[in-house]
Each structure stands twice: as C-alpha cells, then as structure tokens.
Amino acid sequence: MWNSFYDGVVVIVCVNLIAVLGMSVLTGFTRLFSFGNAGFMSIGAYTAAICSVQFHLPFVCSITVGAAVAGVMAFLLGSLTIRLRGDYFLISCLGFGECVRVLFNYTRNLTGGANGYSGIPYRTTGIVALMCAIFAFVIAWNFIHSRYGQAFSAIRENEVAAAANGINVVRYKKLSFVFSAIYAGWAGGLYAHYLQYITPGLFNIGKSSELVITTVLGGLGSLTGSVLGTLIVQLLPEIFRSLSEYRMLFYGIAVVLVILLRPAGLLGYKEFSLTGIIRRITAKRKVQNSEGGSKS
Amino acid sequence: MSEDRQEPILEMKNVEKHFGGVRAIDEFDLKVMPRSIYGLIGPNGAGKTTIFNTITGIYTADNGQIFFQGKDITRIRPHEAAELGIARTFQNIRLFGNLSVKMNVIIACNMHAKYGIVDALLRLPRYRQVSKETEERAMQFLEIVGLTDKADDLASSLPYGHQRKLEIARAMATEPKLLLLDEPAAGMNADESLELVEFVKRLHDTYPITILMIEHHMDVVTNLCGQCTVLDFGKTLAQGTVEEVKHNDAVIAAYLGGEL
C-alpha cells in the first residue's frame, strides 16, 4: 500500500538528492569544497516559504524565487571568496552558512527566529519531488557533459593547464558555485513545502557535512554515484530504524573506509550505465576468446 | 599585408621578473618574427620557463613590456593569452590525468565552441551540432599526433612520449598563432628526438603558426630553429642564428663548451 510514510521517504530522498547533485557538481567535478550549502538550502527554504505565505505566490514561483535568491547570494559570496585557496575558501563558506543561520535566528519579525516559521502550505508531494529530482538530474547531467562541465573537470585536474587552454578559472568556479547554490536553494524550497514548518537549526553544519559525506560516499566526479550515495544515506536509516542512533557513526566510519580503500568513492569518475557494463562484459569475453584462440 | 610580415609577432622589451631577491629574468629582450621557429637555450634555472610564464600570464612581469601582434599583453591573464592565440606545453607535463585522451583535446577545442548555457542545459539542436563538430575536430588533432586509437584511454595511462604528444595536440586544438613548447624533447633518446624534429616541422608546415621553444638538445635546436637566444642566470648571453650562437665565445665558455 502506498501511504504517506512512503510518500515522505520519497520526498526526503528526492530533496536531498537535488542538494547532493549540486554538491557533486561543485565538489566532485570542480573540486571546490563548501560547508555552506546548508546555508543556501535555508535561504531557499525561507525565501520560498515567505513567498508562499506572505505573498501567496504559486508554488512553482516560490520555489523558483527561492532557488534564484540562493543563486544570487552565491554569486555575491563567490565574487568575494572564490579566489581564496582551498581551505580558506572552505572556511569562508562555512562561516557564511553559520552567519545565515544566526541571522535567521535573529530576524524574528520576518522568519520567526529560533521558534521557526510555520504555516507553509503542503505542496511537495512524493510525485512532485520525484519529478523535480528527475528534472534536476537531467539538467545536471547535461550541464556536466557540456563544455561547462568539461571545463569544471579540467579545473579539477589541473588549474594551470585549464587556464592555458582558455578556461577562465575564476569565472567557471563561480559558475559551479552558483549552480550548486541554486540546487541547494531548490531543495530547500521543496523541503519547506513538505515540512510546513522550518527552523534555522535544520540547516546547520551537520546538514552541510551530511551533503559532503553523501557526495564522497557516492563518488567524486560521478552523478550516478551521487544518486547511489543519497539512496544509501537516506534509505538505510529508514530500513534500520532501531539503529538510528548509530546512523552518523556508521557514515563517519564509512567515509574513512571509502577514502582509505576506494579513494574515488563507490563510483568515482565513472557513471553507472547499462551499456557500459554490457560492453565491459563482452570485451572481457572477447579477450578470453582471443586468449583461448592463441593458446589453441 | 607584406608590411605586417615585418612586425614581430612577439616582442619582449626589457622584461624583468624577480622572486624575493632572485632575478629570474633580467632586462630580457626578444623579437620573434611570424612563421619562424625560435629557440631559447640555457642551463637549468636560467629563467627560460619563467619567460614562458610571463608571456602566458601565469606570472606578471615586474618591469618591461610584452607585445603580441602589436598588442600589449604584459598584464594579461592566462586564459586571455589562450584566447588571443598563445598556446603552450609544460615542462612537467600537465594533462587532465583522470580524463580521456579525447576529452583532453575536446576541452581545448571548446574555446571555439559557440553555444550558450541554455543550449547546453536543454540539449538544444545547436548544442548537439556544435558538440558533434567539436568532437570531430578533436579527433582530427589526435590524428595529427597519431593517438586516434588511444582516444578513450585515460590521459594518465599513456606512456611518457605519448603524453608529450597529447599536450602538443591539446595546445594545437586551441588554434594558436604562437605555440610555446617547453622542452618537448626532454627525456627522449636520439631517435625519438629526431622523430620529434620531423613532427614539429610537419606541424609548422601544415598550420600558420609561429613556434617558440625551450630546448636542451642542441641537435633539435640546430635542426629546427632559425634564430635563438642563449640565457644564463636570467641574463641574455647571445642572440642570433644558431650558427652564430654556436661560435659565440661567451656561450662556449659559459655553457655549450665541450658539447660542440
């Protein structure tokens, strides 16, 4: 029986998937680390919620505005910080995410402060979330396989060589950052219209690092890996309800093990595809056949 | 047009670059004429790669000016240099290691791929058309360096010599007017460097490019370069045709000495 429990699981998986896809483009393909994406999620969530409640905008518009505002914020932040080297960029993102959280806690008139913002209409049903997730995946897939995504990979592999081949490193990094923020904002907006009640605490550093962990587990540089990662991270706790206390402990250990044993993640730099698997199996057979042939 | 030909394609005037107290290059002058092959020679640490880095905008010169086709490019940024038509290879090979051989070249070809972000996100016909063309062009460049059959391999899995060739293919794929080669024959034996000489000659004949190269192998320089500059500790020791330089006393004393 399809009931609201399964509907909820679908929404949770899909919403997280959208945020993780953004993270995957940023971290997996461009190798930029952000611990601030929960901040962008909260910007998207609050903006969309306010649009729906205060201005009675239709659902689609609210979500779009939420994602757009997150994107604009990322553009502004990125203009300032994208040139910073690795760890410095990371800590500035983290700082931004925390600032956003504290600010939402403080603007009581607008966001309800720490008590949260309630009365958001319930719009994100399972089917809406699923459609959004599929759409998000297709768009991200196209993006990654276009010259933009190829430029991201080039930057990841070697910044100096990328620039020498005409790639404006700063511009593309910023583009990747904005893209991931839009996805985070999108996810946040959907989430708000599922929960109907949001608090700043939902989008803390823990949420940011959960996004990073999911991306790493699934595999850096693989969108299908991110889907797999999201399924694992979001579904396992639903299946093993009794072990929910140990959930984050397992993920922590899993991340360490993955980095030690399979550094690129479960599907690092590879996309899962049926044709690819079929091709590999047939190729192996060919090799075996030809080996057999040469022996005889 | 014929007057244009007299203008140097690349001119460096009095260029200086220091790191801390070290003068990596000092009062460096250079004129490279269009369609020529020009050599930069000198021992390790003479500042040759620094010159490449100032031309391509990785470093900014502390003093002096650099002109490319008459345009001041002293304060250019690396990707702008590529867009203007300056391509380069690196002494310590810098490929996109985890990407396929073909993708390495496609990324360079993308500089001329004309489609917008909306085309890409929605896979509009324009995107399909352009990316198909880009892929075909990339394969052409792979054919020139003879790596067509390795197109789907990872760039990092190629043997050393092929990696050097792939770097050249990638540089050529940006359709440069000026190609900077940083020690293309490094680590090659006599046969391989002979093959390289032939390859560079063919490249130079097929495409309307000017080549500026750093090289240690004197036979490669003698075979390819019309003019060359000898550097030592950031200073110019001699400038002229290869024959002139070979017989320059300062050069013989400082560097070439026993080799000739």
Place this chain on the structure above:
Amino acid sequence: MKILIQQMITGISIGSVYALIASGYALVYSLLDFSNWAHGEVCMLGAYCCFMATMVPKIPFALSCVIGIGGAALISLLNEKIAYRRIRNNGSPNMFLMIAAMGLSTTYQNLANVIWGSKFKQLPKIFSVMTLNLNGIFIGTTDMLCLGVALVVLIALLLIINKTKFGLHVQAVACSGRTARILGVRIDRIIALVFMLAGALAGLAGIMYGMKYNVYPTMGNVGLKAFIASVIGGLGSVPGAIMGAILLGFIETVVSGYISSGLRDLISFSLLILILLVRPSGLFGVDVQEKA
C-alpha cells in the same frame, strides 16, 4: 572600565584555550598542507579520558589530567598511523586527507555520543567557585589557571619549535619534505611526533574547556573556533595561530558582553571573511605563487 578589563582577561583566557588547539592545526598544516578537521574531536576525547580517570577512586586530579593529555596524544597518533599516512602514501590529492579527517571527526563525535551519552559530564572544579577580587575586577580562578598554564605551555611550544633539534627538523619538513628526507630527516617519525604533540596540546585544551563548560560529545566544535583562529593567523604559522586565537577569544567576549551573545558567532565569522578578503592567506600567512 573595570568591566572591560575583566572581560579582556576572560577573553584572553578563552583565547589561550583556542590557541592550544589552533597551534595544533598550524603544526599539522605546516607539515602536510591540510586542515586536520578531527583535531577538535581529539580535544573532546582528551577531556573524556580525563573524566574517565577521575571516576577511578584514588587517582589524583593531576594524574587524571596527564591521562587525558596522553589519551589525546595517542588518538591523534592513531589518526595519523591508521588514516592519514596511508592516504599520503596512496598519492591521493590533499583534499582526501581533509575528507578522511571529516569522517574521523563525525565518527568520534557519534562514538562519544554512543558511549557516554549526550549528557554533560562534570570535571572536578579545583577551585571553581572562587573569584579573585583585584581592586574591584573579578576574575574566575579557573580563567586564571587556564591562562597561566596555557601561557607556559605555549611559550614552551615556541621554544621547542625554535630552539631544539626536533623543532629544526619540523621546520625542515615544513619547508620541503623531500629535501628533508634526502638530508636524513626521518619525516614519518617527525610527522608522528608532531601529531602526538598537537594531540597533547588539544587534550590539555579539552581538559581546560571541560573544567569551564563541562564535557559533552559536541564540545569538539571548539575545534572549529580554533580552526578559524588559525585561518585568521595564517594556516601553518604557529605564532599566527596563537595571535589569531587570542584575538578571536577577545572579540568574542567583548561582543557577547557589549552587544549580544547571540551575535557572537556572526561577528566572528564576518570578521573572518573580512580578514580573508584583505589578506587572502591570513594575517601572518605567506602568499604562495604556484610554480608552473
């Protein structure tokens, strides 16, 4: 005025606790070019080790402290031996070290939660209730103790780095691991020792922090503050980290005292971003130009 002085001293005192942790970040960063995100959790585990020791009867508090510090050093060393060293030897990019550290941090935090629960644990407060009254300026004795111990330890640390053979080796490896190896420095050993040293400092900081604010699984988040401090000072610079930490502690106290304690983090993070915009490598960091 008196209140300001009082708060300055409290600020410097909490800053000195940050400084103990921040210098650990700086030491590891100077050698390995990565931010050891698990460092805050090492600090937390050190505090728990100390707490466990105080539960055993007949162990004096001083010995518990030593156990806490030793435990933290051991855990820090284990991190290096089990995880970081292997990743370095794999030739993986530096980012993977950071991810592993993040994984370790998540693991430890939740492990502590599973073992000890999320409730606050109290370390014995040696003379907690006392406040010194210096001419109308009130200062907690715990604050004074922290400040005093931290100052002595930090000065000792700077002396170790600048005056001893070990410190010279550390600086050599920081400059160039490869050259140092060729010159006969056993760099894996140096790195292991540095991890132990950093862990011990973090353990000490954990005990101090625990004495002030109790011991709990998420107290490792103080590591985040220390990380910010080391970024402000410039990653990889121990004196920079110490200065950054004291600056941060000072600003935090003044902001909570005069503006609002809720805005404390907002202001310190904004300050962080501002400093990075003006000096992209922190106050004492060196701008490195990548060699092409």
